[in-house]
Amino acid sequence: AQSVTQLDSQVPVFEEAPVELRCNYSSSVSVYLFWYVQYPNQGLQLLLKYLSGSTLVKGINGFEAEFNKSQTSFHLRKPSVHISDTAEYFCAVTQRAGRRALTFGSGTRLQVQP
Amino acid sequence: DAGVIQSPRHEVTEMGQEVTLRCKPISGHDYLFWYRQTMMRGLELLIYFNNNVPIDDSGMPEDRFSAKMPNASFSTLKIQPSEPRDSAVYFCASSLQGGGNTIYFGEGSWLTVV
Numbered sequence: 084a085q086s087v088t089q090l091d092s093q094v095p096v097f098e099e100a101p102v103e104l105r106c107n108y109s110s111s112v113s114v115y116l117f118w119y120v121q122y123p124n125q126g127l128q129l130l131l132k133y134l135s136g137s138t139l140v141k142g143i144n145g146f147e148a149e150f151n152k153s154q155t156s157f158h159l160r161k162p163s164v165h166i167s168d169t170a171e172y173f174c175a176v177t178q179r180a181g182r183r184a185l186t187f188g189s190g191t192r193l194q195v196q197p
Numbered sequence: 198d199a200g201v202i203q204s205p206r207h208e209v210t211e212m213g214q215e216v217t218l219r220c221k222p223i224s225g226h227d228y229l230f231w232y233r234q235t236m237m238r239g240l241e242l243l244i245y246f247n248n249n250v251p252i253d254d255s256g257m258p259e260d261r262f263s264a265k266m267p268n269a270s271f272s273t274l275k276i277q278p279s280e281p282r283d284s285a286v287y288f289c290a291s292s293l294q295g296g297g298n299t300i301y302f303g304e305g306s307w308l309t310v311v
Contacts, residue, residue: 115297126303127290129300129301132299183245183247185300187240190239
């Protein structure tokens with residue numbers, strides 16, 4: 084079984100400031116890691132994913148995430164946020180072998196203020 | 198290409214009525230997932246299918262919920278009878294075979310049971 088913990092339920096930040104959204108996971112088997120974004124009244128859209136190789140993963144909209152195996156973390160970062168980045172962000176894992184479905188964290192609400 | 202298509206987008210129904218949610222996955226995808234999103238419980242997996250066969254239905258809340266996938270291009274999630282606590286956003290998602298492949302989500306069906 085696996086679980087995902089998103090340490091911050093809400094993150095307020097000013098426009099053009101950097102932001103980090105934290106994610107830790109727990110699993111007894113090897114996993115793939117994902118970040119999804121959900122804009123108001125919409126479905127979930129993939130931001131980026133870590134499968135293997137370089138631990139720094141770049142995604143859409145200027146976001147990047149770093150996989151840290153020793154700390155079982157997969158934090159999401161953006162060096163300069165825009166008002167349009169206001170949304171809910173979900174970290175998720177799925178097993179490399181076996182159970183195919185995503186297990187999600189509880190989400191982090193990013194509120195970008197002018 | 199069209200994404201995952203869900204219907205209806207919004208439904209308001211009275212307690213005790215039957216509700217049927219529909220999903221058309223992305224063509225060629227062989228995995229289909231049903232998730233439920235609520236404020237209290239976040240994103241929960243209800244059930245998923247592989248090649249039209251249910252693989253894991255451990256998330257289905259109770260016997261009032263049932264899901265079918267009669268063919269590769271259509272799935273339904275039925276609630277009978279509906280209760281106010283079933284009010285939520287229900288997401289359908291699909292993906293190709295392979296653990297690292299992206300899972301694509303529909304826009305969701307917003308269900309309110311009064």
